[in-house]
Amino acid sequence: MTQDIPKTPLLDRIAGPSDLRQMPDDTLALLADELRAEVISVVSETGGHLGSSLGVVELSVAIHAVFNTPMDKLVWDVGHQCYPHKILTGRRDRIRTLRQKDGLSGFTKRSESQHDPFGAAHSSTSISAALGFAVGRDMGQATGDAIAVIGDGAISAGLAYEALNNAGAEGRRLFVILNDNEMSIAPPVGAMSSYLSRMYASEPLARVASLAEGFEAALPAPMRDGARRARQLVTGLTGSGTLFEELGFQYVGPIDGHDMGQLLAVLRAARTRATGPVLIHCCTVKGKGYAPAEDAADKGHGVSKFDPMTGAQAKSSGGAPSYTSVFGQALSDEAARDERVVAVTAAMPDGTGVSKMAERFPGRVFDVGIAEQHAVTFAAGMAASGLRPFCAIYSTFLQRAYDQVVHDVALQGLPVRFAIDRAGLVGADGATHAGAFDIGYLGNLPGMTVMAASDEADLVHMVATAAAHDAGPIAFRYPRGAGTGAELPERGRVMEIGKGRVIEEGSDVAILSFGAHLFECRVAADMLVEEGISVTVADARFAKPLDTDLLMQLVRHHRALITVEQGAMGGFGSIVMHELARRGAFDRGLAIRNICLPDRIIEQASPAQMYEAAGMTAGDIADAIRRVAVPGGARVVPLRGV
Ligand SMILES: Cc1ncc(C[n+]2csc(CCOP(=O)(O)OP(=O)(O)O)c2C)c(N)n1
Ligand SMILES: CC(=O)[C@@H](O)[C@H](O)COP(=O)(O)O
Ligand SMILES: [Mg+2]
Numbered sequence: 063m064t065q066d067i068p069k070t071p072l073l074d075r076i077a078g079p080s081d082l083r084q085m086p087d088d089t090l091a092l093l094a095d096e097l098r099a100e101v102i103s104v105v106s107e108t109g110g111h112l113g114s115s116l117g118v119v120e121l122s123v124a125i126h127a128v129f130n131t132p133m134d135k136l137v138w139d140v141g142h143q144c145y146p147h148k149i150l151t152g153r154r155d156r157i158r159t160l161r162q163k164d165g166l167s168g169f170t171k172r173s174e175s176q177h178d179p180f181g182a183a184h185s186s187t188s189i190s191a192a193l194g195f196a197v198g199r200d201m202g203q204a205t206g207d208a209i210a211v212i213g214d215g216a217i218s219a220g221l222a223y224e225a226l227n228n229a230g231a232e233g234r235r236l237f238v239i240l241n242d243n244e245m246s247i248a249p250p251v252g253a254m255s256s257y258l259s260r261m262y263a264s265e266p267l268a269r270v271a272s273l274a275e276g277f278e279a280a281l282p283a284p285m286r287d288g289a290r291r292a293r294q295l296v297t298g299l300t301g302s303g304t305l306f307e308e309l310g311f312q313y314v315g316p317i318d319g320h321d322m323g324q325l326l327a328v329l330r331a332a333r334t335r336a337t338g339p340v341l342i343h344c345c346t347v348k349g350k351g352y353a354p355a356e357d358a359a360d361k362g363h364g365v366s367k368f369d370p371m372t373g374a375q376a377k378s379s380g381g382a383p384s385y386t387s388v389f390g391q392a393l394s395d396e397a398a399r400d401e402r403v404v405a406v407t408a409a410m411p412d413g414t415g416v417s418k419m420a421e422r423f424p425g426r427v428f429d430v431g432i433a434e435q436h437a438v439t440f441a442a443g444m445a446a447s448g449l450r451p452f453c454a455i456y457s458t459f460l461q462r463a464y465d466q467v468v469h470d471v472a473l474q475g476l477p478v479r480f481a482i483d484r485a486g487l488v489g490a491d492g493a494t495h496a497g498a499f500d501i502g503y504l505g506n507l508p509g510m511t512v513m514a515a516s517d518e519a520d521l522v523h524m525v526a527t528a529a530a531h532d533a534g535p536i537a538f539r540y541p542r543g544a545g546t547g548a549e550l551p552e553r554g555r556v557m558e559i560g561k562g563r564v565i566e567e568g569s570d571v572a573i574l575s576f577g578a579h580l581f582e583c584r585v586a587a588d589m590l591v592e593e594g595i596s597v598t599v600a601d602a603r604f605a606k607p608l609d610t611d612l613l614m615q616l617v618r619h620h621r622a623l624i625t626v627e628q629g630a631m632g633g634f635g636s637i638v639m640h641e642l643a644r645r646g647a648f649d650r651g652l653a654i655r656n657i658c659l660p661d662r663i664i665e666q667a668s669p670a671q672m673y674e675a676a677g678m679t680a681g682d683i684a685d686a687i688r689r690v691a692v693p694g695g696a697r698v699v700p701l702r703g704v
Contacts, residue, residue: 068099078152079126079177090127091322094120098351100154101145106370108160109490110168113349113362114143114213117243117319121211121344122146124325125239128333130206132176135195139212141169141182143241151177161490163667168490183494184462185216185432189225189238196234207333209237215246215409218254218431221462229339230310236339237332238311241319243348246409247363252431257305261316261343306341315343320350360412382547385540386483388518390415392525392554393452393481397423402450403529406430408437414454414483434459438466438478445476450529454481457497457539458488464503471535472507478535479528480504485514485539485577486628487659487673492666497539498659501576501633504537505606511536511559512605514577514627514634518545520603526554533559541578541628543669560607568596570691572616573683576602576627576634582673583626585680586687595691605634608641617642622653622690626683630659653690657683 072089073096076082085093098119105112123146125136131151138144148166149157153175159165167174169183180191192210199205216222217240229236242258244250304313314332317324325344332340348363349355354373355362368375397403397419409432411417420427430437434455441451455463460482471478485497504512511531515521515538524538565580566587575583580601587597598620600612605627617623627634635656642648657678664672673679 068096068103070096070100072096073100073149073154076150076154079131079150082123082126082150085127087127087322087326090123090326091120094123094322097123097146097149100149100157102352102370104145104149104157104160105365106368107158108162109364109366109368109376110145110161111142111363112352112365113245113355113358113360114140115145116350116352116355116362117346117348118143118211118241119146119350120320120322120325121239121241121346122150124322124329125209125211126150128326128329129209132179133204134206135179135192135208136177137180137188137192137195137208137210138170138182139188139210139216140185141171143211143213144170144178144182147177148175151175161492161666163665163671165666167492167666169492169494181494183491184459186212186219186221188212188216189222189229192238193225193229193232193234193236196229196236197232200234207235207237209239211239211241213246214240214242214244214250214255214258215432218246218250218252218409219433220435226306226309226311230306233310233338235336237336238339238341240315240341240343241346242316242343243346243361245348245361245363246432247360247413248409248411248429250431251409251429255431258343261304306343311339311341312336313341313343315341316345317343319344319346378544382545383518383550384544385515385518385521385542386413386415387418388521388545388550389454389481389483389525389540390418392522393454394419394422395553396525396529397426400450400529401426402448403452404428404444404449405452405454406437406441406444407454408432408434408459410454410456410459413456414481416452416454434463435466438463439470441478442466442470442474442476445471445478446474450477450479450532452479452481452528454483456484456495457482457486457500458484458495460500461503467504467535468507472510475509475534477532479531480535480537481525481528482537482539484542486541486579487664487669487676488542489669489672490666493663496659496664497541497628498630499633500537500539501605501627501629502631502636505633505637507535509534510606513538513603514605515540516575516578516580516601516603517548519548519550520601521545522551522554523557524554527557527559529554530556531559539577541669546578546581557603560604560609562600562602562604562609562612564598564600564612566597566599568598568620570596570620571622571624571687572598572600572620573624573626573687574600574602574613574616574638576605576625577629579626579628579678582678582680582683586683589680589684590687590691593688595687597687597691602634605637608637610641613638613641614645617647617652617654622655622687624655624657624683624686624690626657626678628659628678631656631661633658655686655690657686 348361
């Protein structure tokens with residue numbers, strides 16, 4: 063749907079932050095209003111992270127007005143809130159390509175602009191990166207101040223504490239702006255969240271900058287008394303000082319993150335007087351200024367295209383239920399049958415679908431905040447106690463907890479169940495969110511069982527199989543988005559571990575598929591029937607343990623074998639080739655091809671466009687089959703007797 067582009071005479075004058083720094087303060091508030099209207103207009107056409115971006119409109123204007131960006135390095139945490147920043151930093155002309163093929167990234171990205179000094183998308187990295195820039199400055203590199211903007215959700219992650227702890231000890235001049243909107247994706251959880259809320263909710267004057275001694279003098283007179291009272295209140299609230307002061311930061315706040323005057327005064331005071339690390343506690347509203355977002359339960363965290371007049375989002379095309387919703391229901395059903403089943407999520411109850419189980423069994427679903435490392439070891443402890451924990455974490459975010467998977471789960475053989483959503487290429491979130499590596503990083507762990515659902519019916523069976531599997535850790539992966547429309551079983555069946563299945567019998571070439579690309583494999587096989595090429599299609603179901611009987615049957619009775627997986631090199635295909643090499647299958651010239659993600663970054667687009675860029679369409683699979691099926695296409699000797 064098209065809609066009138068809002069009139070933005072002030073924004074039209076901004077080619078970059080230097081233009082913004084020429085504007086008088088009272089104009090900046092008006093500029094922010096225009097910027098907010100632009101963000102709403104843009105995201106109504108592109109979809110994306112609306113609520114987070116609306117929450118930092120004033121903050122984005124004020125930071126660029128006070129600091130000398132891009133010489134001063136502005137590092138956004140997660141980066142999903144960067145749309146105002148991108149509009150102000152010379153990318154307004156491309157902002158309506160956001161999150162699309164060949165368009166602007168939905169996160170900050172170094173290759174996109176000098177105003178994006180550090181890429182993001184995975185949370186809680188900004189303080190570490192900003193400290194790195196501060197050290198660079200102090201050692202003579204051509205860089206100015208370092209400013210990290212981190213949300214109340216992101217600061218709940220361990221990585222943020224590691225950085226705060228080190229920055230406080232280093233004592234270098236560094237600015238950390240805590241963007242506290244009392245929301246993560248879901249309502250925030252954890253002790254830090256309630257601590258921040260106590261500060262935020264203190265008497266109204268606490269909204270006025272409560273500045274450390276050194277800053278009060280820099281404030282306009284009317285604010286000085288309030289600042290003094292608020293500072294006393296804040297320090298009184300927590301004994302000797304705020305947590306941040308205990309860590310070596312000067313604490314400034316809480317301030318109103320939508321009051322341009324406060325923001326400019328506090329940022330200028332901080333920039334003028336800071337000699338060490340400063341944390342500025344900014345209180346904002348997620349979805350600020352757009353009622354459909356402010357009123358939404360998720361504050362418009364991630365929206366599809368919408369009608370800006372009403373906020374009504376474009377409906378998905380209906381059709382098959384999502385893998386996520388099928389998982390959530392299957393998990394909830396398993397929990398109903400077995401009280402030992404519990405679930406852990408790292409701040410993504412809805413995204414992972416465990417919220418479905420939480421509706422029925424609220425005491426058995428644990429949202430630990432953005433804390434994947436803790437989530438895994440927490441689940442390991444639960445497993446060790448005799449519970450049956452499902453640790454539901456997107457493939458890409460599980461990367462953050464790899465040592466916990468190895469050290470706390472696999473080496474101890476603890477039966478943690480890993481529900482790995484967003485396996486494969488995910489679309490608009492791009493490369494930072496690709497679920498590309500989990501087959502490889504799990505498949506090489508002794509005792510780990512690794513499954514991949516070929517459709518949503520199989521997913522139901524895998525949930526039941528995982529629930530029943532106490533012999534050791536087990537993982538099952540499935541893609542983002544809608545299923546294939548497969549009929550769902552009433553109840554999941556516990557599958558035999560390590561058993562695959564033949565889907566279609568052929569005689570020339572065998573495809574051994576792992577996961578949801580089975581659909582494309584079957585389309586490819588159908589394409590070749592007319593060409594007289596007969597293809598067997600098999601579903602491995604398990605990457606570990608492999609169904610070696612099935613594998614050897616395929617290589618003994620076909621001219622060639624092709625493996626297919628929605629993952630990077632070093633995954634399923636490698637596991638298969640390792641097994642074949644171990645058996646000497648290559649000694650007699652077996653023809654084998656691996657179809658997987660290429661060894662390069664696949665940038666954001668629709669999932670279909672991304673798989674096309676990866677060379678993994680049904681047509682690509684058919685081409686690979688042709689090249690080995692046609693006599694002379696490959697030196698192929700049927701491997702009798704291997
Ligand atoms: C390591 C990691 N885990 C989970 C996510 C998913 N995620 C993206 S934004 C977000 C919430 C961030 O909350 P906050 O920092 O408060 O930012 P806000 O959206 O409120 O502006 C989460 C959990 C992520 N990006 N990175
Ligand atoms: C910014 C972030 O990391 C999350 O909001 C992520 O974009 C959610 O991904 P899904 O939309 O696949 O749940
Ligand atoms: Mg937040």
